[in-house]
Amino acid sequence: MTISNPNPHTASADWWRQALVYQIYPRSFMDANGDGIGDLVGITSKIPYLKELGIDAIWLSPFYPSALKDGGYDVADYRDVDPKIGTLADFDDMTAACKAAGIKVIVDIVPNHSSDDHEWFQAALKAGPGSPERSRYMFRDGLGPNKDQPPADWECIFGGPAWEPVGDGQYYLHLFDASQPDLNWDHPEVRADFIKTFRFWADRGVSGFRIDVAHACAKKIDDFLGPANPHTKEEIATLCHQMLEGTLDEDAHPYLDRNEVFDIYREWRKVFNEYDPPLTAVAEAWVSSKRKPLYASADGLGQAFSFDMLMSQFDPVAFKQIIVDSLADAAKSGSSTTWVFSNHDVVRHATRHALADDGGYHETSRKYLLNKGVGPEADLALGLRRATAATMMILALPGSAYIYQGEELGLFEVADLPAEERQDPTFFRKPGVDVGRDGCRIAMPWEAEGKNMGFGPGKRPHLEQPEGYRALAVDVEDKDPRSTLNLYRKALGLRHELQCAEELEWLSDDKEVIHFKRPNGWEVLVNFGEEARAIPAGRKVALASSDLVDGAVPTDTAVWLVPA
Numbered sequence: 028m029t030i031s032n033p034n035p036h037t038a039s040a041d042w043w044r045q046a047l048v049y050q051i052y053p054r055s056f057m058d059a060n061g062d063g064i065g066d067l068v069g070i071t072s073k074i075p076y077l078k079e080l081g082i083d084a085i086w087l088s089p090f091y092p093s094a095l096k097d098g099g100y101d102v103a104d105y106r107d108v109d110p111k112i113g114t115l116a117d118f119d120d121m122t123a124a125c126k127a128a129g130i131k132v133i134v135d136i137v138p139n140h141s142s143d144d145h146e147w148f149q150a151a152l153k154a155g156p157g158s159p160e161r162s163r164y165m166f167r168d169g170l171g172p173n174k175d176q177p178p179a180d181w182e183c184i185f186g187g188p189a190w191e192p193v194g195d196g197q198y199y200l201h202l203f204d205a206s207q208p209d210l211n212w213d214h215p216e217v218r219a220d221f222i223k224t225f226r227f228w229a230d231r232g233v234s235g236f237r238i239d240v241a242h243a244c245a246k247k248i249d250d251f252l253g254p255a256n257p258h259t260k261e262e263i264a265t266l267c268h269q270m271l272e273g274t275l276d277e278d279a280h281p282y283l284d285r286n287e288v289f290d291i292y293r294e295w296r297k298v299f300n301e302y303d304p305p306l307t308a309v310a311e312a313w314v315s316s317k318r319k320p321l322y323a324s325a326d327g328l329g330q331a332f333s334f335d336m337l338m339s340q341f342d343p344v345a346f347k348q349i350i351v352d353s354l355a356d357a358a359k360s361g362s363s364t365t366w367v368f369s370n371h372d373v374v375r376h377a378t379r380h381a382l383a384d385d386g387g388y389h390e391t392s393r394k395y396l397l398n399k400g401v402g403p404e405a406d407l408a409l410g411l412r413r414a415t416a417a418t419m420m421i422l423a424l425p426g427s428a429y430i431y432q433g434e435e436l437g438l439f440e441v442a443d444l445p446a447e448e449r450q451d452p453t454f455f456r457k458p459g460v461d462v463g464r465d466g467c468r469i470a471m472p473w474e475a476e477g478k479n480m481g482f483g484p485g486k487r488p489h490l491e492q493p494e495g496y497r498a499l500a501v502d503v504e505d506k507d508p509r510s511t512l513n514l515y516r517k518a519l520g521l522r523h524e525l526q527c528a529e530e531l532e533w534l535s536d537d538k539e540v541i542h543f544k545r546p547n548g549w550e551v552l553v554n555f556g557e558e559a560r561a562i563p564a565g566r567k568v569a570l571a572s573s574d575l576v577d578g579a580v581p582t583d584t585a586v587w588l589v590p591a
């Protein structure tokens with residue numbers, strides 16, 4: 028069946044350059060079968076909602092078979108659907124329904140590590156040291172006469188040791204949880220298998236991929252291990268810091284941001300370009316800005332996330348610098364940038380900007396929440412006001428924008444989940460240090476009064492909504508013309524007018540405002556100062572993130588302006 032595309036903005040091969048991508052965390056979106064976990068049928072049932080919202084694409088966080096030790100980023104089989112989430116037939120139905128609605132589908136690919144339940148890892152455990160099965164992962168001998176010491180004292184990103192013993196004198200490397208063994212990307216079978224995975228999903232109608240930890244696949248660890256050149260965890264941490272700062276020499280880190288990684292992506296790009304239109308890919312790469320264009324290059328992945336906005340405080344000078352730098356970085360590779368304030372890994376931005384320390388780096392705000400909760404000083408109304416102003420700013424910038432399920436409702440981070448409800452390994456592996464990421468992964472509230480707030484007809488949601496989510500439920504906000512949901516709907520509808528040429532002209536040097544113009548003549552003004560700002564002459568307001576005061580733009584407010 029050929030379905031014509033009702034969304035002209037996704038019809039061209041360049042659709043991704045200024046697309047509005049909506050991130051779905053499938054377990055927490057909509058539970059159609061009532062088992063307490065969101066599923067693909069649930070997503071399909073909400074496509075009319077997504078269409079009305081005005082998005083161009085969905086990005087699905089992993090929905091593959093998984094023990095959910097890291098929320099699905101522990102993949103046991105890259106070419107199937109987790110039975111808890113649905114079937115391949117459900118996936119096909121969802122993709123067809125998206126296509127009919129003019130919505131593209133992007134799926135998450137996790138190449139750095141598999142789950143320890145993956146058949147390759149299970150075979151590696153059985154086959155023993157030195158076997159070809161082990162060579163698909165990063166196994167090394169333990170140190171000492173009994174080989175009972177890890178090859179190094181390195182720490183994994185989730186906290187605790189990065190080397191896990193398997194009981195026969197060998198250890199395997201895991202940069203994340205112990206249930207996520209790192210794959211060996213020097214192995215031809217690993218390379219070939221991922222190409223097979225890309226084709227598998229592309230042939231089922233997927234338009235692009237989000238590449239998890241794209242800066243970590245290539246590894247040359249042996250030069251950093253062993254008696255000849257041992258590197259301690261402190262030395263590795265320093266290298267990581269320098270890598271992020273952009274002061275590290277190339278290829279000086281054993282496993283982060285190494286140049287060999289681009290050989291992998293060039294190989295993938297050839298496959299992506301066999302499709303019409305070519306498949307898109309966006310790198311999740313935590314690297315310095317000077318290296319980012321390498322990930323976003325046209326012969327590589329094509330686009331890379333810019334996370335600077337989500338690491339920044341609500342500050343016009345910082346925001347402006349980030350805009351200038353991100354656009355310049357993207358231009359270096361002929362790519363377009365990506366804007367993102369919230370995702371499944373960070374404290375929701377409506378809460379970050381409500382905290383007494385105003386968010387800042389997302390790990391800092393997680394630490395803040397762990398120690399103080401949201402705190403009596405937190406002003407959630409202010410946080411939401413700032414979050415919507417900031418979002419309206421990024422929605423009007425050239426480049427693609429990523430929004431995360433529930434931010435269109437103004438959902439806040441749930442900071443006070445009891446320990447027994449928590450699932451995120453970072454909470455357990457960094458006790459007393461990290462509150463974890465469960466608070467932004469709570470089930471969506473669809474109906475204020477419905478069972479499970481409309482999330483599902485059966486069991487209670489796996490991360491249940493707090494009472495405070497009722498007032499933010501979709502059916503409540505739908506009816507309120509002043510709700511966050513209706514603001515997002517209007518903004519995304521109007522945003523299609525801005526998906527034109529990608530230039531931006533700065534209209535003011537005032538340090539308390541951000542004021543720019545797009546090629547279609549629209550202006551965007553965000554006021555961060557205490558005093559209200561007048562609407563520029565000859566302009567009228569098309570949309571405002573908060574009410575105007577005496578016809579002027581009050582503090583913490585963004586307006587989109589069109590010729591009067």
Ligand code: NOJ
Binds near residue numbers: 203239240311371372
């Ligand atoms: C980045 C993902 O966004 C995060 O959720 C996951 O825990 C790690 N990569 C490991 O896959």
